[in-house]
Amino acid sequence: MTALAPPRLPTILPLGLARGALELRRFFRSRETVVFTFALPTVLLVLLGSVFGDHAEAQGVTSSQVLAAGMIAAGIMSTTFVSLGTDIAGDRDDGTLKRLRGTPMPAAAYFIGKVVLVAVTTVAQIVVMLTVAVAMFDLSLPDTAGDWLTFAWVFALGVVGCSLLGIAISSLARTARSASAVTQLPYLALQFISGVFVNPITALPTGLVVTASFFPVKWMAQGFRSVFLPDSMAAYEPAGTWELDRVALVLGAWCVIGLVLCLTTFRWRRGQDG
Template sequence: MSTALPSAARVGLSRGGLELRQFFREKDAVVFTFSLPVVMLVLLASIYRDTVPGTGVTAGQIFAASMIAAGVMSATFVGLGNGIAQDRDDGTLTRLRGTPTPLTSYFLGKVLLVLLVALAEVVLLLAVGRGFFGLVLPTDPARRLTFGWVFLLGVVACALLGIAIKSLARSAKSASAIIMLPFIGLQFISGVLVNPITNLPSPLVELGSVFPLKWMAQGFRSVFLPDSMTFQEVAGSWEPGRTALVLGAWCAGGLVLCLLTFRRRTRKG
């Protein structure tokens, strides 16, 4: 009598638990993942202490709202890109092909890992922003809903890009350099490390507007900052519809990139 194999979703959930245990065993990776956005926030908010005239909003609050987007991208784009490259180098993906575990379950486990890590990163950044820089947590249901969909779309978009970019790295050692370069560069041209974003030259603003980090940062600023701060945005408004459209497009485009890069890698293999 044959026994039915568990579904891909069930295997993926089990794989997610395994990924979490492996992640927290790597103390160095845990410290780096959670400390980098927090350290950047503390440094920026300590250097720039001015208050925006007529709003009562401090630079620390603006950086705190924007850095949440960088924290999400750090946990997803950087974490997945490095993690999958490492699994490819140490033979994990090769051994996986010799088991009944579908590749879908492997990626589902990875996405569950970065989703929970990103959520923990956001909670940490909110605690630091609230405790040290007076970041106001939203009570309006509409703002909370905005936080939810910006977070989820941002996680999916950056996770898919992290999966896709791993194909550019020939080894796990080179993956870190290839991934960190766009991650750091995008923080400058997306209005995370530069406040306000309108201080950037127009070509850089246009380039940053192509990628999801700029829209994530703008979306989170719309959640945690008053509407009086819209004058610092490029369009003079929060643009929630355009934010959702761009992030949704990157989710679809990221999926296509994942399929293309995976098929190319499979043919080479």
């Protein structure tokens, strides 16, 4: 008799996609997580946009529209940096990471699952925010292929960079309970100093603007403003231009920095587990 060939084990990609489907089911079954993840940036957009109202920043552009364009960066950071930072810290705290590390599942499959989760939730978040911005504040969607291309690469670099930083910062949280504070503090602080909540950004003290320039949020918001606002609004940026080449450079650098931080700091176990 011919010996039966051993069954072929699934490759990394199918395992990762299956893990991603599991991550999505777990995410959407947690009502508190879904509401907080999607509600915070959108509620802030509605509240602050209503406060700013139709105050004109320039001819044909209102403060609420400037806010709405920059708030897309806040939405991306919420579904990537904040969500991954707290979620992975929770997986480490309850022993999920330790158990997964002891199974034949490749480590890459776990992170592919997180990528699937982030991709779906981030796209959904941006769709919600743009719908609100267009309906409530008359934000105009891009009407040229060039603007959509700029939106695509700013979005992609922002998602990758913030996701990697979220994975890295998860190692700073000692417990799942402390992870929220560890992620929310830089999230909210960066929105203020990066000109998302304060428009124009040149109204901020120079020291804060310089500090914000070292972090990705300021450049994401600036890139999105270049997409959704007329070119005349570039005069309200610190350099007087959109500086899209520098936006790409800084966001690309943070992707590299985030990857290095992940590789050097990520822990599969809690500190007390050894």
